[in-house]
Amino acid sequence: MIAQITMNETRAELTKFARLPAYVIPTLAFPVAFYAFFGLAMNGSQHIGPTTVATYMLATFGAFGVVGCALFAFGVSVAMERGQGWLLVKRASPMPPAAYFVAKVLTMMAFAAVIVAMLCLLAAEFGGVRLAPGAWLALIAALILGAIPFGAIGLAIGFVAGPNSAPAIVNVVYLPMSFLAGLWIPVEALPPFIAHVAPFLPTYHLGQLALGTIGPGHGSALTHIVVLALWTVAGAAAAAYGMKRDEGRTYG
């Protein structure tokens, strides 16, 4: 029963987003366009350490893409559904709450998979990126699963922010967090004071985890996974707090 409801819920979420150009175009097109420009057109054949820019930036713009898709899918959509009362209708229905959240995770991962697939095709076709099959798989898995902590962070934003402020907050979190973590420009090329800040950001750990699957990452994969898991727990806890807080309010 719950599995069936989760499936239906996921299908509805996918349909809902797919028909929403305001979501689809920025989340799908921006990472692809950025990668095509910075990773391929500008200096794709140059090298960063042992890898080409096209390979390196496949990992970092892949991370940039899934982070955006997760933050928007959770942050903005939950804030809207909560602020305008739709979440109340869901909560008054017999829908199991788990179905709502699992469906959002699955939807986010489906969009993440589309972004990663488009980037990989671009990289292989136009960037001359060649990886061992195991490395392709590891990179793709790291990016798609790596969306989850950012879904949790988005969820926290969605439950704490108002429906009108959520898109702005997501952008304020998303863009600096991507830049400072070296997702646009390699950490090595950033000014030293930024490079010192980077390890405090979850985006840095996803970027380095993804880079590690193809060679040039810093730190151990285990460390990155543990840090990202902690962010997931923190985001979910903040969201649960926000949900609880809503009950004590007359609004919404």
Place this chain on the structure above:
Amino acid sequence: MHDTQIPARLSRVTKRYGAITALNDVDVALQPGETLALLGPNGAGKTTAIRTLLGIIAPDSGTATLFGKTPRRAANRTRVGAMLQVSGVPATLTVREHVRLFSSYYPRPLPIADTLAIAGLRGLENRLYGQLSGGQKQRVAFALAICGDPDALVLDEPTTALDVESRLALWAQIRGYVARGRSVLLTTHDLAEADALASRIMVLFGGTIVAEGTAAQIKSRAGGSTVRCTSGLDDERLCALAGIETVQRADGVIRLTTHDANAVVRALYAVDPTFTLLDVAQTPLEEAFLALTRTPASQEVPA
């Protein structure tokens, strides 16, 4: 009656938001087969009562039950359909997609075609929600409430902001639902709506139930007139006159509430040579609710 047969019940429920007491020791029990209206002005606690009943919020004290079980668990809400006052229904799903999804939450939903027919949505099933008119959107909300073929409906201000035609259509749908032996609990701030739909009315004001009865009983208590006048009689003499329910004074003007303005005015002309009638008006509902919360004695209104 055993509690598992009571579709929806609040027992001694108190709910506070900070310093505001939204519900104060409220008892409401929806009986099987009846249509119960919770009538009250905005801010009376109606929405809090509905949300507590549906398990969206937990009461500070007291209990809420649906067919004897806590509404806080999703599985206990399968026999109840709800219609809330919301605006954020996802715009990019079609009517059919919305109904199909909600139907899947229930163990024995109505066939989707039946739900669409009952809610008056035939011909609109492939329309995106965002493209519907206000009345059509409210019909979708009704469809989502009934699609699970629930034994009870809980409707929060179902016809607020609807035009007359849409309101009458929704009334007909609600009556059709009751005719199938189901129970309905609805909130409204409109006595006429409560009168049109409900077999029993509970008046909620300031977080407490201040009156209960049939529509006729509530109307006779709430739907009176206000006589504005000047008179040499003191409050005690006025209250003693037949038909006068409450007396208020402000700036030398006396306001009397009554259900028989003619008799009161005749009596006052007869006993008080200084009596001057200023005007007679239907008591606005807000004032009628206030009157219900008072004992029929004099109340000094600060100028």
